[in-house]
Amino acid sequence: MKPAEFLSPTTLNDALELKHKHGAAARVIAGGTDLILRMRAQVLTPSLLIDLQHAALNNIKVSDKYLEVGASLTISEVLQNTRIEDLFPAIHMACRKFAGPPIRNRATIGGNIVNASPAADLVSPLIAYDAEIVLKSANGERTMPLVTFFTGAGKTLLKDDEILTQIRLPLSAASTNAYFIKLAQRNSMAISQLNLTTRLNLNRQGLIETARIVLGSVAAVPMRAMAAEAMLVGEKSSEDLFYAAAAQARQEVKPISDIRASREYRLQMTQVLVRRALLESIANV
Amino acid sequence: MFDLEIEVNGKQEQVSVEADTTLLYLLRDKLGLTGSKDGCRSGDCGACVVLLDGKTVNACMVLAPQANGASVMTVEGLAKDGELHPLQRCFSESWAFQCGFCTGGMLMSCYALLKSNSNPTRDEIRAAIAGNFCRCTGYQALVTAVEQAAAELRANNV
Ligand SMILES: Cc1cc2nc3c(=O)[nH]c(=O)nc-3n(C[C@H](O)[C@H](O)[C@H](O)COP(=O)(O)OP(=O)(O)OC[C@H]3O[C@@H](n4cnc5c(N)ncnc54)[C@H](O)[C@@H]3O)c2cc1C
Ligand code: FES
Ligand code: FES
Numbered sequence: 001m002k003p004a005e006f007l008s009p010t011t012l013n014d015a016l017e018l019k020h021k022h023g024a025a026a027r028v029i030a031g032g033t034d035l036i037l038r039m040r041a042q043v044l045t046p047s048l049l050i051d052l053q054h055a056a057l058n059n060i061k062v063s064d065k066y067l068e069v070g071a072s073l074t075i076s077e078v079l080q081n082t083r084i085e086d087l088f089p090a091i092h093m094a095c096r097k098f099a100g101p102p103i104r105n106r107a108t109i110g111g112n113i114v115n116a117s118p119a120a121d122l123v124s125p126l127i128a129y130d131a132e133i134v135l136k137s138a139n140g141e142r143t144m145p146l147v148t149f150f151t152g153a154g155k156t157l158l159k160d161d162e163i164l165t166q167i168r169l170p171l172s173a174a175s176t177n178a179y180f181i182k183l184a185q186r187n188s189m190a191i192s193q194l195n196l197t198t199r200l201n202l203n204r205q206g207l208i209e210t211a212r213i214v215l216g217s218v219a220a221v222p223m224r225a226m227a228a229e230a231m232l233v234g235e236k237s238s239e240d241l242f243y244a245a246a247a248q249a250r251q252e253v254k255p256i257s258d259i260r261a262s263r264e265y266r267l268q269m270t271q272v273l274v275r276r277a278l279l280e281s282i283a284n285v
Numbered sequence: 286m287f288d289l290e291i292e293v294n295g296k297q298e299q300v301s302v303e304a305d306t307t308l309l310y311l312l313r314d315k316l317g318l319t320g321s322k323d324g325c326r327s328g329d330c331g332a333c334v335v336l337l338d339g340k341t342v343n344a345c346m347v348l349a350p351q352a353n354g355a356s357v358m359t360v361e362g363l364a365k366d367g368e369l370h371p372l373q374r375c376f377s378e379s380w381a382f383q384c385g386f387c388t389g390g391m392l393m394s395c396y397a398l399l400k401s402n403s404n405p406t407r408d409e410i411r412a413a414i415a416g417n418f419c420r421c422t423g424y425q426a427l428v429t430a431v432e433q434a435a436a437e438l439r440a441n442n443v
Binding site for chain 2: 004005006008029032033036037039040049051053076099100101102103105106187188189
């Protein structure tokens with residue numbers, strides 16, 4: 001590794017000033033569980049590391065519309081949060097499948113997003129709950145739906161002077177009729193071959209009002225199977241309906257073959273697992 | 286160079302390192318604490334697990350400056366006054382290791398578990414060591430050792 005300077009700003013504003021001044025030469029370090037490996041492999045060679053540990057980005061609060069989650073919350077902290085577990089259970093499920101305890105104690109939710117791996121486990125449940133993200137710079141802030149943030153594998157709309165500060169989960173999207181599945185070669189310590197989240201909100205008559213089917217590792221960026229979602233809206237849940245939606249989802253994904261799985265396997269498993277996740281989503285209705 | 290202060294096994298240390306060296310390097314090469322093993326250097330094997338402010342971390346995946354001001358406990362901190370910690374003794378009595386390379390990290394993950402859960406099930410023990418690989422002994426004896434240590438610790442606390 002090439003030596004880099006390391007600074008630990010104690011406020012978000014100081015961190016933003018540093019990012020403003022140093023731009024792309026500086027990298028934010030949250031847990032470091034992605035960044036350290038990339039630096040070791042010389043894929044990234046920042047001249048300055050800006051440590052976010054003391055920049056007060058690890059709180060959770062409820063506003064009238066959102067559950068607001070600080071970007072530096074670790075996977076372990078997300079797991080321990082009962083509000084997330086109760087309102088947005090698919091996020092909790094994804095954290096349970098994430099690496100093992102020592103990595104979970106370091107890895108952050110913001111790092112998982114900004115790293116932009118197509119296999120990132122928290123991204124599909126966050127998108128399924130219509131998460132928005134807040135990006136701040138010394139000059140201001142902007143928010144966007146998380147689903148629009150990714151532009152390619154490892155690529156996002158984050159600008160050189162920006163820091164991801166918050167993930168906002170709309171309370172109107174909260175649902176326990178949701179399910180996360182991670183397909184991987186073993187139960188722990190494995191990167192997803194495919195991961196997906198389904199989320200349904202039912203109306204009083206039991207008809208599906210909102211449907212989300214979000215998949216990771218089936219395209220360069222995490223994606224919604226929107227035509228499959230549309231098939232569900234306004235309908236009553238049934239095995240046949242879910243079967244048809246799963247077949248449609250398979251038509252929408254564009255997986256590649258890589259070291260973790262072949263394109264054909266991913267296509268096949270998309271169909272199998274979308275159906276399974278939809279069924280599990282309503283298992284407690 | 287980065288100057289940092291860190292408490293290791295109860296002792297305050299001041300060290301100077303390159304900013305992108307790891308906590309594992311600091312412990313092993315600067316402080317001579319070689320109980321934390323240098324296995325994969327990628328967070329996968331768990332041989333380097335230590336407690337950082339009470340939580341398990343892979344020391345190979347923490348930059349030394351990230352641990353500035355923190356308190357660290359390594360496997361060397363388990364025994365007190367020459368007396369093995371019950372976990373260590375039970376590991377040894379139950380044949381929970383052969384080569385011992387994974388043992389330091391295993392012990393720290395199990396120690397952290399028993400701090401928060403005094404009576405874990407076998408499944409909970411397995412979940413706690415999900416990030417620790419043992420490539421020669423296997424896990425059965427180890428899980429039994431943790432159960433025994435937990436029982437001893439409970440008995441001693443009443
Ligand atoms: C052994 C091991 C197992 C793993 N298992 C899994 C797994 O099961 N599932 C999974 O999804 N991932 C896994 N990962 C990948 C990694 O742990 C996650 O992606 C993690 O969430 C990254 O978070 P971090 O805080 O460590 O990010 P860092 O490494 O600190 O940062 C990652 C990138 O994001 C940038 N960044 C971080 N925070 C911000 C911010 N707030 N604003 C702007 N930029 C930011 C950094 O500059 C860097 O480029 C694993 C990694 C290892 C080493
Ligand atoms: S050496 Fe740190 S996890 Fe393997
Ligand atoms: S005792 Fe040899 S790897 Fe576990």
